[in-house]
Amino acid sequence: MSMGAWPAITGEPGREQVAALLQHTYQWTRAAAQAAPPVAQQLAPALTVAAQLYEARQYRAAMSQLAGVVTQVHQARRTYPALPGL
Numbered sequence: 001m002s003m004g005a006w007p008a009i010t011g012e013p014g015r016e017q018v019a020a021l022l023q024h025t026y027q028w029t030r031a032a033a034q035a036a037p038p039v040a041q042q043l044a045p046a047l048t049v050a051a052q053l054y055e056a057r058q059y060r061a062a063m064s065q066l067a068g069v070v071t072q073v074h075q076a077r078r079t080y081p082a083l084p085g086l
Helices: 015-035 037-055 059-079
Strands: none
Touching: 015 037, 015 059, 037 059
16 A cells, blocks of 8 residues: 555544554565565654554654654665665
């Protein structure tokens, strides 16, 4: 699934929206670790922060953190073409 398939989030992001993106990004990172371990290592701290923000029910901050992770993913895919699609 590409990020283009995700609906645009308007207003306050909900728990379910953040959880879905967090899970999807985490699964992508696990898959990416097989092709390029340094990429997964680079993303892990930011994903951890996003999970902590989600756990603290700070959904807007978690979504903002995840947006940064998605940006990093897109940059990494340009550098490592073998990485799976997001």
